[in-house]
Amino acid sequence: MAGWAFLLLAAATVFAYALNRRAADALREDGRRLHSLPGFHGGYAALLVLVPGFLFLCLWLVFQSAFINRSVMAGLPPGTLDGLDSGAVQLLQSEIISISRGQVFGTPEPWKLEAATRMSEMRSTAGWVMIALLALIALGAILYARSRVSAAFRARQGFERIVHGIMVACSVVAILTTFGIVASLLFESLQFFRMVPVNEFLFGLNWEPQIPIRADQVAGTGAFGWVPVFVGTLVITVIALFVSVPIGLFSAIYLNEFASDRFRAFAKPVLEILAGVPTVVYGFFAVLVVAPALRNAGAEVGLPISPNTALAAGSVMAIMLIPFISSFSDDALGAVPQSLRDGSLALGATRSETVLKVLFPAAIPGIVGGILLAVSRAIGETMIVVMAAGLIATLTINPLDSVTTVTVQIVTLLIGDTSFDNPKTLAAFALGLMLFLVTLGINVLALRIVRKYRELYD
Amino acid sequence: MDDARLAERAVTTGEVKISARKAQVYYGETHAIRDVDVDILDKTVTAFIGPSGCGKSTFLRCLNRMNDTIPNCRVEGRITLDGEDIYDRSVDPVQLRARVGMVFQKPNPFPKSIYENVAYGPRIHGMARTKADLDQIVESCLRRAALWNEAKDRLDEPGTGLSGGQQQRLCIARAIATSPEVLLMDEPCSALDPIATAQVEELIDELRANFSVVIVTHSMQQAARVSQRTAFFHLGNLVEYGETGQIFTNPRDPRTESYITGRIG
Numbered sequence: 248m249a250g251w252a253f254l255l256l257a258a259a260t261v262f263a264y265a266l267n268r269r270a271a272d273a274l275r276e277d278g279r280r281l282h283s284l285p286g287f288h289g290g291y292a293a294l295l296v297l298v299p300g301f302l303f304l305c306l307w308l309v310f311q312s313a314f315i316n317r318s319v320m321a322g323l324p325p326g327t328l329d330g331l332d333s334g335a336v337q338l339l340q341s342e343i344i345s346i347s348r349g350q351v352f353g354t355p356e357p358w359k360l361e362a363a364t365r366m367s368e369m370r371s372t373a374g375w376v377m378i379a380l381l382a383l384i385a386l387g388a389i390l391y392a393r394s395r396v397s398a399a400f401r402a403r404q405g406f407e408r409i410v411h412g413i414m415v416a417c418s419v420v421a422i423l424t425t426f427g428i429v430a431s432l433l434f435e436s437l438q439f440f441r442m443v444p445v446n447e448f449l450f451g452l453n454w455e456p457q458i459p460i461r462a463d464q465v466a467g468t469g470a471f472g473w474v475p476v477f478v479g480t481l482v483i484t485v486i487a488l489f490v491s492v493p494i495g496l497f498s499a500i501y502l503n504e505f506a507s508d509r510f511r512a513f514a515k516p517v518l519e520i521l522a523g524v525p526t527v528v529y530g531f532f533a534v535l536v537v538a539p540a541l542r543n544a545g546a547e548v549g550l551p552i553s554p555n556t557a558l559a560a561g562s563v564m565a566i567m568l569i570p571f572i573s574s575f576s577d578d579a580l581g582a583v584p585q586s587l588r589d590g591s592l593a594l595g596a597t598r599s600e601t602v603l604k605v606l607f608p609a610a611i612p613g614i615v616g617g618i619l620l621a622v623s624r625a626i627g628e629t630m631i632v633v634m635a636a637g638l639i640a641t642l643t644i645n646p647l648d649s650v651t652t653v654t655v656q657i658v659t660l661l662i663g664d665t666s667f668d669n670p671k672t673l674a675a676f677a678l679g680l681m682l683f684l685v686t687l688g689i690n691v692l693a694l695r696i697v698r699k700y701r702e703l704y705d
Numbered sequence: 706m707d708d709a710r711l712a713e714r715a716v717t718t719g720e721v722k723i724s725a726r727k728a729q730v731y732y733g734e735t736h737a738i739r740d741v742d743v744d745i746l747d748k749t750v751t752a753f754i755g756p757s758g759c760g761k762s763t764f765l766r767c768l769n770r771m772n773d774t775i776p777n778c779r780v781e782g783r784i785t786l787d788g789e790d791i792y793d794r795s796v797d798p799v800q801l802r803a804r805v806g807m808v809f810q811k812p813n814p815f816p817k818s819i820y821e822n823v824a825y826g827p828r829i830h831g832m833a834r835t836k837a838d839l840d841q842i843v844e845s846c847l848r849r850a851a852l853w854n855e856a857k858d859r860l861d862e863p864g865t866g867l868s869g870g871q872q873q874r875l876c877i878a879r880a881i882a883t884s885p886e887v888l889l890m891d892e893p894c895s896a897l898d899p900i901a902t903a904q905v906e907e908l909i910d911e912l913r914a915n916f917s918v919v920i921v922t923h924s925m926q927q928a929a930r931v932s933q934r935t936a937f938f939h940l941g942n943l944v945e946y947g948e949t950g951q952i953f954t955n956p957r958d959p960r961t962e963s964y965i966t967g968r969i970g
Binding site: 590596597604 | 769771774776799800801802803804806807809811813814815816817825826829830876879880883
């Protein structure tokens, strides 16, 4: 039914376009001077049909099933729902829905069958009502649009206004979503901080979130200090930057200042491919290649190295960051005017002296901005560390130890049996909030630096 | 044209500093400079004039091998500095550029302090043993570039904060700080206002005492004002080369005359 409705909407849109365009063309044939080209008259009518019709369909489809379910449940024989908790009611409802779809398991009671029949009847009626209402809306819009066609009508501006409105609506949706996410993080974190004091979370040195969910489970007493987790994130981030910043920076300098055009044309796309590798692929590269190699190397010299070291995760994350840093540095170096290069070379400086003493200082704000953005990516990176880093939060800065990260902990806290009223689950939100604040701070700093630097040469 | 001034100009005929014989420049397939023969004298200002695209800047950039930095640019022929072929394999272009300084069309101070801009060359060439030596070099170069009085209280401020004319004089100070023997100037006044232009021209005249100066200019008045010898380029050829007074008052080639009187260019 929904498919037909969208088809109808498309047809009405095309029809409205054609109708108004024809009408405008006819006016033109008569020798009148139109304010707007006939295409704008058509486009105006098409948008006038499409936008309200589309909104109507979306809203209808969102609320239809909820409405039907609710009225069917309300129409059940009185007393059936008495004494059932919310889970049982949910179960009953899904049973009725699946019966109405023709998936009958066993022999359900007759009142369930009856409810299911009523549900499918309501569904088909609702479909027809939806199409009828849509047709009405479309017809109204078409008639209204057609009535406005005249030589003086400013269809071009009308079209512009509608498109403007659509763009505003889209950006409002994006902004509201951001606020929604932040609000939900905040709200759940507040709940968490009601159970675990903020002090304990921020400054606690132990992280043992495995507390019992049910009373009969055997588990730890629970400790929610985020310091060891965050230190783990920092260790991995620092390792990643130690590897990726020199490699990314020097490759950018080489590509920008020394490489021949042919090599550059080959190397840049290769680096960009590196940026396109999914992080999960990096993850099993870390687990299956880097970590065993490290462990074997450690065994050679008699060092016991755990299979999920910070070094393995960090160095693979570095590979992920290399194209990021190198493309930022490349842009920054490329933005330094050629005249500065010439000026330095003309004073008898070599190419490397020019890079080191003139280009690099001039480009450093852009490079730093790029590195900070890379830091916030490294802090938020999840897949690689979930696969390659450890789970136990040990407070250490030894890269050969196993550490865990904020993102890994969030994943493990939310996987498996969870309920939303105990600190174990809510801790994930608190961690998420902290992560959000840290990366937000770094991003703001990075963007400010990058913007300041842009003003320098324009 | 200020004929009276031209006539009374004393032409110092120094010895030959740079000499080019059958110099050719190619950009890929394009033959940009053809058969240029020229002798540039020491302690003299030589002007290169000619219409846009005639190759005067290209030829200028041959003299300190800045064309090496342009891919697919090729220089042939023989160009000598004090009798030594500068395109010889044994010549290090980096060392050459310290001997043949260059000032560009647009002022291009480094994004560093005024002091560091001037100290850049002496630092990389190790010309100063102590900080005091370096201070001394910076001060004398800024003085010779007629910038000392304006800049002495703000040596630590960025060079990019100066006005256009001051920036260009800073670039000149920076170029003479490596004690070059020749100073190449590629339209040094084209981005400056008349007052700054006058200051730079005055400066060029003073620099003549110590250097051989080669200046590319679009303005014939400027060539007449500052130079003792003038070379006229047209379509990649050196059409005429001689004393400035003679070129402007009594050109031998009809093309020179057309350009000077404003019929081509």
